[in-house]
Amino acid sequence: MAGLYIHIPFCKQACHYCDFHFSTSLRNKGALVDALCKEIETRKDYLGTSGLTSIYFGGGTPSLLSATDLTQILGTIQKHFTLTPDAEITLEANPDDLTSTKTDELKAAGINRLSIGIQSFLDEHLVLMNRSHNATQAIEGVKNAQRSDITNISIDLIYGLPNLSPEKWAYNIKQAFSLGITHLSAYCLTIEKKTALNRFVQNKTILLPEEPIVLEQFSMLMEQTAKQGFIHYEISNFCKEGMHAKHNSSYWKNDSYLGIGPSAHSYNGNSRQWNIANNALYIKGIEALEPAFEREELTDADKFNEYIMTRLRTIWGVDLVFVKDTFGENVLTNLQNEAKEYITLGYMQQKGENVTLTKEGKFIADKIASDLFI
Ligand code: SF4
Structure with missing residues (x-):
């Protein structure tokens, strides 16, 4: 079991709670895709002879990749790695990118699972988080994917948000299940230091819910997902029987993985290494065959x-x-x-x-x- 992670470090806009590595300038996208392909080639032996059981495009916003970008990256992977016949190929997508043309392209490129960053079905919370989509686009995105015959769909939701009443949280969970998804990831809002949200909390522009309210939301989540027959297989993850995320499960099961792209982490059982979280320096290092990364040997x-x-x-x-x-x-x-x-x-x-x-x-x-x- 081995997985390949590809980090796509671009987003349309910065969500207020996010501290992942990304740039809102797509100027370097072509050079970045070339660098990803070069890194895939130079690190093809990192996982030994294991075949790939999963490929995961994360970010950032991988749904900003064009069909040509995706074909280039997947073609390079196929050239240098063996994929198991049932390999899971996931792409993280933002709903506003999932037009019917886009979902057809993703299907044609070989994507067989989508992880859609919906976060909420309520516009008031999408605006609060500075998400680039609205609630209507969230629903349309999922339906477009299903029309393109991508049926293995996970969506992300966030709880612990300001003004998220029990009714509103119940509405979000209900909406998710009404779409016929196979997997749900639900995360409690965390306030990361260098984010806009942290500033809002510090200057009291927004008020976070008290802990008992958040715990009640987690409790409702467990109840409602169980009622739908979903298996609670990881604290934040729920799925239909047999539909657990192969890629993420490999992290939790201690399998090796190779991370490609700026800020991506790799693990081989004995050490962990991570690429520089800077697009320009990442590209420069890869082009010069002097990749910029740090490594830690694990005790x-x-x-x-x-x-x-x-x-x-x-x-x-x-x-x-x-x-x-x-x-x-x-x-x-x-x-x-x-x-x-x-x-x-x-x-x-x-x-x-x-x-x-x-x-x-x-x-x-x-x-x-x-x-x-x-
Ligand atoms: S789209 Fe995802 S990676 Fe980009 S800023 Fe928002 S949460 Fe972060």
């Missing part, structure tokens, strides 16, 4: 902590046999001691050699994980 403690952090958030949980075989008897004993109280209090459960969070535990997942760290 056993890093590996264990990452394993706990990611696996505890998933339905697959922490495998005690794996912990013993990989990190040793002492680490296992320490983990079991730390987990004991959470199991007694009903926040965690053990079935056989597997430990997972209970529903109650999902509300405090980060705290539990940090208590289990080395």
